[in-house]
Amino acid sequence: MDPQRTCIGCRAVDDQSAMIRLVRVGNDVVDGTAPRLPGRGAYLHEGCADVAERRQAIRRAFGPNAKWKRGPQRDMMVDGPR
Numbered sequence: 001m002d003p004q005r006t007c008i009g010c011r012a013v014d015d016q017s018a019m020i021r022l023v024r025v026g027n028d029v030v031d032g033t034a035p036r037l038p039g040r041g042a043y044l045h046e047g048c049a050d051v052a053e054r055r056q057a058i059r060r061a062f063g064p065n066a067k068w069k070r071g072p073q074r075d076m077m078v079d080g081p082r
């Protein structure tokens, strides 16, 4: 049986393996699922990312200065060629 974790988006308890692990690195919150990053972590269903963002769940879990880096796709959209 997998360890159980609470999703910071929907607050449901689920298998740890069903969720991504978020870790705070400096003021950035990044996906620390694989390779598994050490440090303070929180768990989130991948599909609950929007809910978590709307609920300010990241800031509640990691503190007011934490900024969520939501993966390379978003950065590429911002920095990519027009």
Ligand SMILES: [Zn+2]
Binding pocket: 007, 008, 009, 010, 011, 012, 044, 045, 048
């Ligand atoms: Zn969830």
